[in-house]
Amino acid sequence: MSLNDVKIKIADGGLGISSAGGDGIHVKIGVSKAEKNKLIVINSSMKVNEIKDVLGHSPLADAVMDSIGTGASTIYCIPTQGTEAGSIGDVIHSGTGEATYTVSGTPKNSYEIIIEVLKDGGLNGATYRYSIDGGNSFTGEKTIPTDGEVTIENTGIKITFTEAADPENSFKIGDVYSFKTTAPKMSNQEVLDAISTTEDAVFEFEYIHIVGESDAPMWAAVATQADILFSTYFKPVFIICEARNKKKEESISEYVESLITARNSVNNYRLQVVAARAEIVSLDGKIRNSNGAGDVAGLYSKSNVSQSIGEVSEFPLNNVIKLLPEGIEPYISILDQAKFVTFRRYIGLEGFYVTNGRMFAPDGSDYQYAETVRTINKAVREIRKQALFNIQMQLDPINIEGSINLLKEFLQIPLENMTDDKEIASGEVIIPKGQNVLGTSKLKVKVKAVPMAIMREIEIEFGMENPFK
Template identity: 25%
Template sequence: MGALFNDVVINKVSGGLGRRIPNRDMVSGLLFNGADATGPKIGDTALQLKDETLYRLASLKDAEGLGIIPAYDNGGESAYYQIAQYFRMNPSGDLFIYKNSKATTYANLVKDAGKMQELALGEIRQLAIVFKGEDQSKSKTAPEYFSQTLKAVAAAKTATEQAFKNHRPMEIFLEGKGFDATKAPVAIKGIGASGVSVVVAMDSAKAKEDNYKNTAAVGVLLGAVSKAKVSENIAWIEKFNLSGDGFQKVGFVGGKNLPTEGAQTVLDEAKYVFTRTHVGIGGVYFNDSHTCIEKTSDYTFIEANRTLHKASRLVRQALLPKVNSPVLVDPQNGTLAPSVVKGMETLCKAALEAMLANGEISALEVFVDPLQNILATSELKVVVSIIPTGTARKITVDLGFKNPFAKSK
């Protein structure tokens, strides 16, 4: 019921303290090659956005405080738009940003991903990269107009593989620069980049604006992924309706539409991430959570990678204190003592119990072979097997009529 008389109305708002859910799965990053900026003055000082400097944002206001405002996107930059969409999708998000205006090619910018992750002490779980560069979509041949994206995917593949080796696993989301919805999609599913996804979705109205003609909505994807459990598909209709301010209608990079409905299937099979609608329900949704690898791979979807990466971080954290520790062996045959086997198995299971309780995995198994010869190798081998959660990508219903008269005879 509204106020009956003139009054001073107080609305209680939340989020000003920047408190975050104690969950690092949402920690994300945005890498771009924009210009320096200066935020509004607070007293005699103002915050500045500088090259090769890591900043951590808890809200869109934090970005605006650095001078990343709507006008920052003039001239083909999209950092403000991407940050705004990230926090729209996940208001509780945690976002690192880093820029390098000296990166003159898409692939060279992607090479900064490892440096950014290192500066963030490995906290970034998913990283989106946007590049302000020449629009090649007018080129006639597919390899030519999409070449800069293909080179960026190759660089991102190297970056994600190196990040995993350095115990700082992350996913990388790239704009499909130069994508043309009217042309046959360039194959990306066989690249073998399981930690990389190419996004060609863009709000149809935004895609026609001068600033965003060669930009994809990677900020929307980044926000959705950061909001999801590591095991959840961001195409889940019940949870991930993408429509909202700045993203209202299905569209593609460059503002062109697919020529036929069948073209959606072709694009999906090629492993691109785009948006679609569904008959019978309002809203805009992702088609799937593809990565740039064949669909037969265990890591063909973003959630599979995120689940494994989270488990790898937890298991390593649990076992790291045991490095260089003494290991008891059976004095008769040199095999592992039962207490060692049991202790290691218990340690790994305890590390992953939270994922099991949270429904991020279905089950887990840990095996330490007691017959391994640690006296000769100084290596203790542990096998951890995870049974992931499934995803109902297709639901099949057998529907027909039934005549109860036959039963009454």
């Protein structure tokens, strides 16, 4: 037992200085070789090979690289296994070589594989090279081995060749073997299970990106989960999903109509669905036909919460080569009005840009755009943290107004910080008078904020002037 003394303790939190929040921090959920539902932290200082060593050559790794490429610094990854295996399409052979072939394996990702013969001959004589990104990049020259097994490295795929009756006729210069694969997919339950692992997360984050194509049932399920994260676990977040790609047999108009039909079944301002697709140059140098959600998630990390990621001067999409599917550009305004996130071009400018950070908010909602949702979510996070310091604090019932004014000033600090940072134009904490705190032990507080305005369109009127008139 220690001797009696004057004991000193340094109190913290009294100044109301906000701790670092979750601005720009996000969670990614996607198929990967890594352990299921185990949290993995990826940061922008990691090299491409380090990312792939951890996450594999997977859809999750691709999305992480896209986000880092457009501005993400820290990403919390939650891997899943994918209940639906990837598939291998039919092989198309062009050329005069007479070798036969079979393709086997389970694809780890979506690929456009091209195998090109560079030298005539049979097994252990003919040479080849291959591409996994549709011919944008190739390996060096390799010899077709004696057993005929050509392994497409890191893809999970192998093609096995059998010589023709005359081995020298097996492979001819210019022979091309091409086929496409699909990536493994997550089930709705897999995604919901992964989201549930964030319920007790001690780190703060702003949004969750669900990697891979999804549809209306998935959108509705994750939107409900976002509501639960807010109402039960006090986590104000939104969720980014990826719309599906166009099917081969669909026309562009049929594809767009199908997306809009799916969208009309879901309304929730905590949900964002990216319909933008493009040829995207990844950090690893590969060119992919990819949904643009990875880029979008990265731009949120780079921007202020009140800033539109469609701001032309700040956020060009430098890794986008062209928009997909072919012929989509005349339909971009339709998808934008339907509240999908799309990419676009501006006449007179080079490059591509985000059209709008649309949310699946119901008509009339204040939260039609991500920048408004991000701003209110930040205000909620910061004021809640500030209010927690006052839980079970005494209020003087004789001087209730004085006590409440002190609390009001304390709660006002996050709004003042956000105003100083130009994240809101102004904000006010309102504590209604006449509350029976002594009897109910409850204090009701209202918060109002004026958001920053966004110029989404500029109208310029030109005219002639006669200086002699």
